Amino acid sequence: MTKPKVLIICSVSYSLLNFRKDFIEELVLAGYDVWCAAPDYDKVNSDAVKAMGAHPVEFNLQRKGLNPFKDFKSVRELKKIMKDLEVDFVFAYTIKPVIYGSFAAQQLKIKTFSLITGLGFTFSGVSLKSKLLGQVSRLLYKLALRKNNVAIFQNVDDKNLFLEQGILPKNKESFVVNGSGINIDRFRPKTDDEFNKGGTVNFIIIGRLMVEKGIELFLDTAVSAHKENRDAKFHVVGSPPEDLTALASRLQKLHDTGVIVHHGTQMDVRPYLYAADIFVLPTYYREGVPRSILEALSVGLPIITTRTPGCRETVEEGKNGFLIPPKELEPLKKAVNYFLDHPGKIEAMGRESRKLAEQKFDVRLINADLLKIINQNIA
Structure with a gap:
């Protein structure tokens, strides 16, 4: 009997390893013939996909911008x-693969599952550029999803927004899952000795x-704590986009003066999570469910994040962390000071984070x- 053949489409090949490895392996075990379409494959990522039991296939995609005329080539290649x-059938995730993969599949009458992994920059509406891109995105999503078999969301707020704005037809089959999930074995819980004593x-x-993502708010909080001589360290893992030169300069200056510790981009964040006590993400970006928070939950860190779609699902207020208003500094400083004033709460709240990761x-x-x-839905 021929195995059902699925084409997974993504916008960057490393996401297949970072976010979809367990899912791909599950599909293979379930008897599907899995093909993974992505741009920018290198030998490492290509070999990793093959090791999962799947097949890599490359197509061209402009990662930045959203211009359907320039991106028509991607639709043609995917078709x-x-x-x-x-x-x-097709399983696509992130904005461009969902839209252009859907356009290609519609022409061939192939069943399509679209995973909306958060609405990101284009739906955040924090600049004129994002507002303009948001209008284009809404139109393209509407055209793409009208003939999809199923739309899957990572939080109920995104689903409701698509329904309220008429992007998703009310009669279209749709579901909500709890983010991309986290491998709770790979991100093991902290041992007793690893908690702050x-x-x-x-x-x-x-x-x-x-x-x-709130990095400036995090840095402002670090500056405030440093001025007050609080017994705290603020660690930053990651790097700013190339065009944010002012932010890069500020990070370097604060690192050099001991206000923060900037570790740069890291391939494996686990050692940094185990050495940390509290995870902070003061984002006002339209997240699905942030992977970084899921990793911190699984390790057993209390969480400080914003009361925004995708983030509010990760915190039980006062039990495993705190939800704060987006774009506001004082509530963030207050949450940070709570843990500085009550360090004995860190372990108990961290263990609640781990429970939430396991249960949800x-x-x-x-x-x-x-x-x-x-x-x-494939029958």
């Missing part, structure tokens, strides 16, 4: 890949250092939900 491989409290932010965000639970959705 040829689908036709040549004779795929049975007194002394310096270490706060950490990890990820792409975009303004919308275990990647095995998420993958079971995704496989159920696929199996019920």
Whole structure:
């Protein structure tokens, strides 16, 4: 019997390893013939996909900007890949693969599952550019999703927004899953000895250092704590985009003066999480469910993040952390000072974070939900 053939489409090849490895392996185990379409494959990522039991296939995609005329080539390439491989269905995630993968699949009448992994910069509306891109995105999403079989969201706020704005037809099959999930074995819980037993409290932010992710607020909080001689260290893992030269300069200056410790981009963040006490993400970016928070939950760190879509799902207020208003410095400083004033709360709240990861965000639970959705909708 021929295996059903699925084409997974993404915008960057390393995301297949970082975010979809467990899902791809589950599909292979479930008897699917899995092909993974991505731009920019190198030998490492290509070999990693093959090691999962899947097949890499490359296509061209402009990662920046959203111009359907310039990106028409991507639609054409994806259509040829689908036709040549004779795929049975498509599973696309992130904005461009969802939109252009859907356009290609529609022309061939191939069943399509679209995973909306957060609305990001274009729906954040924090600049004229993002507002303009948001209008284009809404139109393209609407055209893409109208003939999709299933739309899957990572938080209920995004689903409701798509319904309220008419982007997703009300009669379209749609589901919500709890983010991309986290491998709770790979991100094991802290041992008793790894929890803070007194002394310096270490706060950490990890990820792409975009303004919308709240990095400036984190740095302002570090400056405030430094001026007050609080027994705290503020760790930054990640690097800013190349065009944010002022932010890069500020990071270097604060690192050189001992206000923060900037570790740069790291391939494996686990050692930094185990050395930290509190995870902070003061984002106002439209997240799905931030992977960085899921990793911190699984390790057993209390969380300080914003009361925004995708983030509010990760915190039970006062139990495993605090939710603060976006774009506001004083509430962030207040949450940080709580842990500095009550370091004895860190371990108990960290253990609650781990429980939440196990009960709600275990990647095995998420993958079971995704496989159920696929199996019920490909017949």
